[in-house]
Amino acid sequence: MAKPLAALREVFKNLFTAPSTAGYPHAKACPDAGYRARIKYTPQLCVGCQLCVKNCPANAITITLLNPQDKPITGEDGKVTPPVRKFECKIDLTRCIFCAQCVDSCFKKALCSSQEFELASADKAALTDVTKAG
Amino acid sequence: MPKVIVPLGPQHPALKEPGNFTLMLEGEEIVDAALRLGYNHRGIEKAAESRNFIQAMYLIERVCGICSHAHATCYVTNVENICGLELPRRAQAIRVITGELERIHSHLLWLGVAAHEIGFDTLFMYSWRDREYIMDALETLSGNRVHYSINTIGGVRRDIGKEQIEDILKKLDLVESRTNYYIKLATQEPTLHARTMGVGKLPKEEALKRDACGPLLRASGVARDVRKDDPYLLYGELDFKVITSDACDVFGRVYVRVFEILESVKILRQVLNNMPQGPVSVKMPPKVPAGESVTRYEAPRGEDIHYVKTDGGVNPSRVKLRAPTLANFESVAYMLKGDQLADAPLIIAAIDPCFSCTDRMAVVDKLSGQSQIETFKDLRLKSIEHYKRKGIDFSKL
Incomplete structure (x- = not known):
């Protein structure tokens, strides 16, 4: 049965309730704990397998070995110690789609996802995350 | 009553994405409609x-x-x-x-x-x-x-x-x-x-x-x-x-x-x-x-x-x-x-x-019926030419 202005009661009810929208940016926005945003890199854990680079759908990651010239050290007892490899990771935030596939691909857990989502910057250099070892 | 053709789109406030609908009108009534896709093709x-x-x-x-x-x-x-x-x-x-x-x-x-x-x-x-x-x-x-x-x-x-x-x-x-x-x-x-x-x-x-x-x-x-x-x-x-x-x-x-x-x-x-x-x-x-x-x-x-x-x-x-x-x-x-x-x-x-x-695109020559592949470069040049004819020059960008 047709009832004109059927929504009027609901409209009046909503006039006296608090707004449903969040007050961002004045109020802080808290994404869920599992939210996928900026990717963090821990160089000490990286083994340079390049799996993250291979699987990145946006080709946003570059991992380079910083000390390829370092040679294995032979100790006094004749024991050969391989050099500590140092890596540098560059994540291009303008390319990254925040799918966190690199986090899943990394079996050494050198990459992890954070909840930092406010990434906009007027400075172009700030849009590339560079993390170096040591 | 004369028939009027009204294009709806590709850019139109009623459409959320680009698409073209050609409507043939007799007064306010739509007597025929044709649609054209391909404005949002991403390959x-x-x-x-x-x-x-x-x-x-x-x-x-x-x-x-x-x-x-x-x-x-x-x-x-x-x-x-x-x-x-x-x-x-x-x-x-x-x-x-x-x-x-x-x-x-x-x-x-x-x-x-x-x-x-x-x-x-x-x-x-x-x-x-x-x-x-x-x-x-x-x-x-x-x-x-x-x-x-x-x-x-x-x-x-x-x-x-x-x-x-x-x-x-x-x-x-x-x-x-x-x-x-x-x-x-x-x-x-x-x-x-x-x-x-x-x-x-x-x-x-x-x-x-x-x-x-x-x-x-x-x-x-x-x-x-x-x-x-x-x-x-x-x-x-x-x-x-x-x-x-x-x-x-x-x-x-x-x-x-x-x-x-x-x-x-x-x-x-x-x-x-x-x-x-x-x-x-x-x-x-x-x-x-x-x-x-x-x-x-x-x-x-x-x-x-x-x-x-x-x-x-x-x-x-x-x-x-x-x-x-x-x-x-x-x-x-x-x-x-x-x-x-x-x-x-x-x-x-x-x-x-x-x-x-939905968008898809095929370039087919109407006369010979042959299809051809257009690269991104070709399409870009074509669009620059298209706008040049309208008096807008994008070639320096």
């Missing part, structure tokens, strides 16, 4: 061939922003079929949960868009506000509001916890009560009746002849739903109804979609209360063997069909997708005929069109 099928199977999954997910899970699941199921992987039941349940949450949010979004098209902006605001409950649930479940990326080849990437289940169930109660309110409103509100009843008529025979699918076909009285006809994931074991309407007009499409929200809530409750235990994924083999597979999936807008062919290499050798909007576009030209010009945006919106899912 995703070709791009998928130059990516590995995991990279292609994220690309295919981005075919559509609303039914991203539908496209991703369809593609992933094809790759799993080729690899011969058997999906764990818990992974299937999580895919069903994401898929049904996606259906609810898509239908609520559509309800808002349709309400906006008929000038009922109060309903538009309310339905989009209520959609936020589902968006939040999806964020908790997958880590993102739009591109969930919950799928991986061989299962899902994240497990669902007890707290999340309780949280989703609470949100479903809210959505259910709000949907019941919309049903009450739709039956009582005369504005809604006046703008939707008898508008965009698509009789059953015409819908079948034009291969319509999804809610559009169900609103023409045909009970066709891939979840029932060809059950995938856990749908074969779940109790739900296929909603149909014999109204064959825009009101019928509102009816089907609103009641489908309630059915999705019912499905979600069944799955969430009886979550199967076990792992959420199986390991993907290091090499995908040669093979081919076709999968059908009931996306919120209708039947989604994907085809994947592999040759044993690291990339898929062919990915072909048919989004539901392409099937439904055939019916739009028919539905527009005989209606008023003011109803055209609503009729177009009633199929819930997704132009970017």
Whole structure:
């Protein structure tokens, strides 16, 4: 049965309730704990397998070995110690789609996802995350 | 009365994405309509061939922003079929949960868009506000509001916890009560009746002849739903109804979609209360063997069909997708005929069109009938030339 202005009661009810929208940016926005945003890199854990680079759908990651010239050290007892490899990771935030596939691909857990989502910057250099070892 | 041709689009306030509808008018009445696609073509099928199977999954997910899970699941199921992987039941349940949450949010979004098209902006605001409950649930479940990326080849990437289940169930109660309110409103509100009843008529025979699918076909009285006809994931074991309407007009499409929200809530409750235990994924083999597979999936807008062919290499050798909007576009030209010009945006919106899912392009020489491939460079030069003729020079950019 047709009832004109059927929504009027609901409209009046909503006039006296608090707004449903969040007050961002004045109020802080808290994404869920599992939210996928900026990717963090821990160089000490990286083994340079390049799996993250291979699987990145946006080709946003570059991992380079910083000390390829370092040679294995032979100790006094004749024991050969391989050099500590140092890596540098560059994540291009303008390319990254925040799918966190690199986090899943990394079996050494050198990459992890954070909840930092406010990434906009007027400075172009700030849009590339560079993390170096040591 | 002289006939007037009015172009609607490619850029038009009533269209959310670019598409061109050429309407022939006699007074206010549309006597003929033709549509033209291709303004939003992105070449995703070709791009998928130059990516590995995991990279292609994220690309295919981005075919559509609303039914991203539908496209991703369809593609992933094809790759799993080729690899011969058997999906764990818990992974299937999580895919069903994401898929049904996606259906609810898509239908609520559509309800808002349709309400906006008929000038009922109060309903538009309310339905989009209520959609936020589902968006939040999806964020908790997958880590993102739009591109969930919950799928991986061989299962899902994240497990669902007890707290999340309780949280989703609470949100479903809210959505259910709000949907019941919309049903009450739709039956009582005369504005809604006046703008939707008898508008965009698509009789059953015409819908079948034009291969319509999804809610559009169900609103023409045909009970066709891939979840029932060809059950995938856990749908074969779940109790739900296929909603149909014999109204064959825009009101019928509102009816089907609103009641489908309630059915999705019912499905979600069944799955969430009886979550199967076990792992959420199986390991993907290091090499995908040669093979081919076709999968059908009931996306919120209708039947989604994907085809994947592999040759044993690291990339898929062919990915072909048919989004539901392409099937439904055939019916739009028919539905527009005989209606008023003011109803055209609503009729177009009633199929819930997704132009970017659908767009495809082929360059065929009319005289010789030969097709040719245009590269990005060629297309860019052509567009520069096109604007130069109009007096705008982009060549220095």
